[in-house]
Amino acid sequence: xxxxPLNVGLVGGGGGAFIxxxxxxxxxxxxxxxxxxxxxxxxxxVAMSEAANWPYPIQGYTSxxxxxxxxxxxxxxxxxxxxxxxxxxxxxxDPAMKCxxxxxxxxxxxPLTVTVEESDKLVKAVQEKxxxxxxxxxYLGHWTSRFxxxxxxxxxxxxxxxxxxxxxxGWLAGRTEDTGSIQAxxxxxxxxxxxxCCGGDIGxxxxxxxxxVTGLNVTRxxxxxxxxxxxxxxxxxxxxxxxxxxxxxxxVRATQIAIGHKNDLGIEVNGTKGTLQWRQEFPExxxxxxxxxxxxxxxxxxxxxxxxxxxxxxxxxxxxxxIPPGHPEAFHDAFARLHRCFEQDVRAYQDGKPFTCDGAKYxxxxxxxxxxAFVEAAVRSAQKEGAWVDVT
Numbered sequence: 001x002x003x004x005p006l007n008v009g010l011v012g013g014g015g016g017a018f019i020x021x022x023x024x025x026x027x028x029x030x031x032x033x034x035x036x037x038x039x040x041x042x043x044x045x046v047a048m049s050e051a052a053n054w055p056y057p058i059q060g061y062t063s064x065x066x067x068x069x070x071x072x073x074x075x076x077x078x079x080x081x082x083x084x085x086x087x088x089x090x091x092x093x094d095p096a097m098k099c100x101x102x103x104x105x106x107x108x109x110x111p112l113t114v115t116v117e118e119s120d121k122l123v124k125a126v127q128e129k130x131x132x133x134x135x136x137x138x139y140l141g142h143w144t145s146r147f148x149x150x151x152x153x154x155x156x157x158x159x160x161x162x163x164x165x166x167x168x169x170g171w172l173a174g175r176t177e178d179t180g181s182i183q184a185x186x187x188x189x190x191x192x193x194x195x196x197c198c199g200g201d202i203g204x205x206x207x208x209x210x211x212x213v214t215g216l217n218v219t220r221x222x223x224x225x226x227x228x229x230x231x232x233x234x235x236x237x238x239x240x241x242x243x244x245x246x247x248x249x250x251x252v253r254a255t256q257i258a259i260g261h262k263n264d265l266g267i268e269v270n271g272t273k274g275t276l277q278w279r280q281e282f283p284e285x286x287x288x289x290x291x292x293x294x295x296x297x298x299x300x301x302x303x304x305x306x307x308x309x310x311x312x313x314x315x316x317x318x319x320x321x322x323i324p325p326g327h328p329e330a331f332h333d334a335f336a337r338l339h340r341c342f343e344q345d346v347r348a349y350q351d352g353k354p355f356t357c358d359g360a361k362y363x364x365x366x367x368x369x370x371x372x373a374f375v376e377a378a379v380r381s382a383q384k385e386g387a388w389v390d391v392t
Contacts (some may be wrong), residue, residue, distance in 0.1 A: 002259075006343055007036040009071060009080035009104075011064045012087030014040030014050040018183060019109060020086045023136070026335030027084070033343055037071060037080050039064040042091075064095040072102040072352045082107055082132070082346050088186040089193050089200065093118040095131075100125045105132040105346050107339070111174075111204050112368030114194035116376055119369035125364045132345040133355055135368035137208040139265055141334030144282045144299045145212065146317055146361075148276055151288070155214040156309065156376075158272030163250040165210035168203040168264040172236050172256035175229060188234050194227060195379045197234035202265075202379075204255035204371040208363055209267050210250055210372070213278070217245040218252070220390045223378030228257045240378045243269065243388075284328055301325030338362045 008027050013020030020233060024047060027033045037059040044062035051060020061067035071079045076091045082105040086096055093113045098120070099106045112135055126133045151157060176184040186192040187201055194200050211217060220243045225235035236257045242250040255261075266279035275289040288296040288309060296309060302325040305313045320337075341361040349354040357364045366367040373391050381389040 001338065003347070004077060006033045006081040006346060008033055008039060009067055010035060010038035010058075011067070011083055011085045012040065012091065013038060014046060022138075022332050022335045023084055023339075024214065024331050026261070026339050027335040029332070030340060030343075033339060034293060035084075036234060037061065037067055038128040039067045050355060057285065058367060065098070068095070068102050068104065068202050069097050072104060072379060076350060079106060080181070080343070081350070085109060089114050090191065093195050096122055097125060100131055103129065103131065105349060106218060107134045107342055108368070109136045110208075110363070110368065111194065111200045111371050111375070112365065113372060114200075114370065115370045117356075119372045123365050123369050126357075130349075132207045132342065132349050132355060133365040134342045134357070135346075135363040135365065135371075136338065137205060137212075137363040137367070138331070138334050138338070139205060139209055139280050140212050140361075140363060141337040142280065142322055143317075143329065143337070144278060144283055144286050144298075146320075146332075147298065147300070147303065148213045148269075148286055149215065150317060151276055151286070151310075152213055152269055152271070154219075154311070156311070157269065157274035157276055158289070160214050160216060160244065160246060160248045160269055160271050162248060163210055163214060163244075163267065164271040165206040165250065165252050165267040166265070167206045167254040168258045168261040168262045169202060169254075169256045170259040172197075172229065173259045175231070177232075183291075188232050188236075190233055193234060194375070195234075196238065196375050197232075198236050198254050198256050199225065199238040199240075199378055200376045201254075203238045203240070203252060204375065205265055205327065206252050206254050206267075208211050208263065208367065209370060210252060212359070212363075212365070213267055213276075214244070214269060216248070217370070218242045218250070218374060218391050219245050220388050221252075221374065221381055222386045222388055223381035224386055225379060234368070235386055238378070240374075240381075251380075282333070283330055299325055300329060 012160040039061040040050045085108040222241040224239045226237040238254045246281045270278045286298045345355040377391045
């Protein structure tokens with residue numbers, strides 16, 4: 001017998017927010033999840049109006065406080081099974097904490113919070129409540145990100161010596177915040193974005209791709225935060241030189257002033273036996289470079305073990321339900337894979353069964369906390385003219 005679809009509640013997502021659109025498409029992609037409730041805007045009247053005009057029927061609430069209070073009193077099956085938070089950064093902590101305290105699992109947009117102190121409180125609450133909590137680092141959801149992780153962490157390219165993980169955009173090359181762009185306005189505002197615009201917004205994606213693919217942590221950084229657009233309060237260019245937990249080094253860099261670049265996230269990992277390259281704008285491909293051999297390009301859906309480089313591949317990786325090769329997976333599929341994996345842990349939680357939230361299939365609350373620690377270390381380093389600062 002089919003399982004009932006999980007009910008998902010939204011915090012944020014009104015007022016023309018972009019990120020809610022790929023999330024809501026991903027939530028509905030498998031037919032096993034659906035959005036049923038939402039507090040879409042801080043203005044109660046706008047929240048209710050937007051809920052009434054949502055593309056399909058949902059229960060609107062005037063605030064996330066009201067939604068959490070009402071939904072938490074409903075029986076399982078009628079209440080929201082998890083809440084997705086898609087607000088600006090400064091409105092992540094409060095609804096997340098209140099959901100945890102109400103026993104409602106949370107899937108939160110990145111960065112997790114605006115300070116490490118807030119993140120520490122969420123980590124502690126999640127551990128005490130033993131509740132699923134995920135952070136929406138989208139690009140981990142690509143099948144090729146998981147394939148890359150297997151290649152690097154299983155030692156197929158040897159010990160990691162150097163990695164370059166980057167995210168390059170151009171949309172803030174001018175005074176975009178003065179054009180009426182809501183997305184730009186809050187990102188360059190320290191009160192809403194936190195200590196870093198570029199680092200917090202997309203540098204954390206580059207960091208997470210590095211940590212996920214290599215399985216290594218960043219232990220200390222030399223940070224350089226720069227602002228190229230005059231009058232902007234936060235950085236639009238973010239560069240960090242990093243010490244890795246295995247003794248290797250890495251560059252984690254991001255910019256939002258590189259005209260012509262769109263969402264150019266990528267990673268290159270140089271090991272003692274070979275090199276791996278991946279770019280999210282070409283999300284179906286992983287390139288492997290080996291000494292004195294032609295480059296190998298692996299495509300999602302067309303990978304076979306024991307080909308002279310690959311060895312036994314994990315069964316769960318190969319069994320991942322995907323469309324056939326040549327029908328490209330991309331951004332929405334990555335989101336759907338994250339929600340699909342989070343759904344498995346939410347169902348286990350509700351059934352009293354074990355679940356992990358260990359960062360293997362989506363970023364955990366601890367991963368989110370590490371993103372804040374990394375950004376804060378980079379900011380402190382930049383204030384000390386690029387001195388080494390520990391990431392703690």
